Amino acid sequence: MRRSSYILLLFFFLLTEVRAQEQLQPYRPYSKERMEQALLQYEAIAKSGCWHTFPDTLLLRPGDSNPLVALLQDNLLLTGDLPLDSASGAFLYTSGISTAVRHFQRRHGLAADGVIGPNTxxxxxxxxxxxxxxxxxxxTRYDSVFTSEQEPYAIINLPEFVMQVVDSxxxxxxxRVIVGKPVVKTYPIHSRLDMVVLSPYWQVPTSIAVKEIVPILRRNPGYLAKKNMVLEQSDxxxxVRINPWEVDWKRITAANFNYRVIQLNGSDNELGVVKFPFPNRLPQYLHDTQAKQLFNYPNRAFSHGCxxxxKPVELAYYLLERGSGYTPEGVRKIWEQGRPNHYVRVKKPVPLHIIYFTSWVDEQLEVHFRDDVYGYDALLGL
Structure with a gap:
């Protein structure tokens, strides 16, 4: 650890400089100024030559003893995850080191279990x-992304799988949010939240209908009724709504599919109780979901693009109270009316920024890194 002591002193100096600058800056969850300071920190770490790597098969739990624990402490000291008073230089994997590892894991979007395993x-x-x-x-992405930060605004960072609403x-x-799989990406965009749809219908995208539903209908046309879905055909x-039992599904392909499948509102609706359409050229929108368990995964690229x-209900209340002048009781009354697919315009739209940052520095001055889930960093040479 003696080799890295001067790096630690530099890091603490930089931290003091960042804190002083932050007092003069307006609040922002993603800050260019903080990123510039993080660059200095990582330039110093890179120049030090003190960083250690570890065998892919390494497994460490609290209480384990291993010579590599001393090297692990060096890394965690350099990154600020391990406080000086918790470092020992010994081989024992203590609870203090485990706490530092959990901090490191959170900064990297990993399951924060304090165990050194393959992902860590x-x-x-x-x-x-x-x-x-x-x-x-x-x-380099800041200037193109943050052309305006007029408050309030909503911001979704795709690799982080998190949405924030910033106001006052x-x-x-x-x-937490779930975004599109790499093969059906959620795309960065600047738009606005100007509509709330209560008890929404779900018009199944044609690609999903053809690839996933038609094969089921070939075996059982009653599937639609079971899922509270209806079939419509273009005339x-x-x-015009038609009976799915009257269609020869064995003859239906992507080329001759002139139908649309709509799931009506209800407890099993894929969009849940509310959706938030926003202006964009793609069929992207925000919505509730039935699959709440997926929010527990660190990597949440599971959707078809939306x-x-x-917390969709909290967002709906915020938009309708702030943007349309409803009281909380007024919002509840609208919801309790139970009108299906009920569109309510937000009179004061809230800007929406869907962004793509695989690294950033938060307001606690912690440097975060995430996987390049869509390969955009790789396109720029990383």
């Missing part, structure tokens, strides 16, 4: 030079 080893084995390049790539100089609502001038929200 993989994060530790990313060299400081790579982290430095990751910070530089993400720093603070984050007033934060939630050239509009859509964004599923952990």
């Amino acid at each position: 080893v993989a994060a530790l084995n990313v060299l400081p030079d790579k982290r430095l390049e990751q910070l530089r790539i993400n720093l 100089g603070r984050t007033i609502l934060q939630m 050239g001038s509009g859509w 964004v599923r929200l952990e």
Whole structure:
């Protein structure tokens, strides 16, 4: 650890400088100024040559003894995850080191269990030079992303799988989100939240209908009724509801599919109790979900492109109270009316920023890194 002492002193100096600068800056969950300071920290770590890597098979739990624990402490001291008074330089994997590992894991979007396993080893084995390049790539995104930060605004960072609503100089609502799989990405966009749909219908995207539902209907046309779905066919001038039992599904392909499948509102609706359409050229929107258990996963790229929200009801109340002048009781009354697919316009729209940052520095001055879930960093050379 003596080799890294001067790096620690530099880090503490930088931390003091960042704190002083932050007092002069407006509140922002993602800050260019903080990123610039993090660059200096990781430049110093990279130049030190003090970073250690570990065998892919390493497994450490509290109470274990291993010579590599001393090297692990070096890394955690350099990154600020391990306080000086918790470092020993010994081989014992103490509870204090486990706490530091959990802190490291949270900063890297990993399950914070305090155990050194394959995912944590993989994060530790990313060299400081790579982290430095990751910070530089993400720093270039600020000018194009944050053209305006007029409050209030909602912001979703895709690799972080988190949404925040910023109002009056603070984050007033934060939630986990589920975003599109790499093959059906959720795309970055600047738009606005100007509509709330209560008890929504779900018009199944054609791609899902053809790939996932038609094969089921070939075996059992009664599937639609079981899922509270209806089938409509285009007659050239509009859509007409038809009986799925009257269709020869064995002849239906992507080329001749002129139907649409709609799931009616209800307890089993895939969109849950509310959705938030917003202006965009793609069929992207925010919505509730039935699959609440998926929010427990660190990596939440599970959807077909839309964004599923952990706290959609709270967002609906916020938008309708702030943006349309409803009282909480007024919002409840609208909801209790039970009108299906009920569109309510938000008279004062809230800007929505869907962004892509795989590294950032939060307001607690902690440097975060995430996997390049959509490969956008790789396109820029990382």
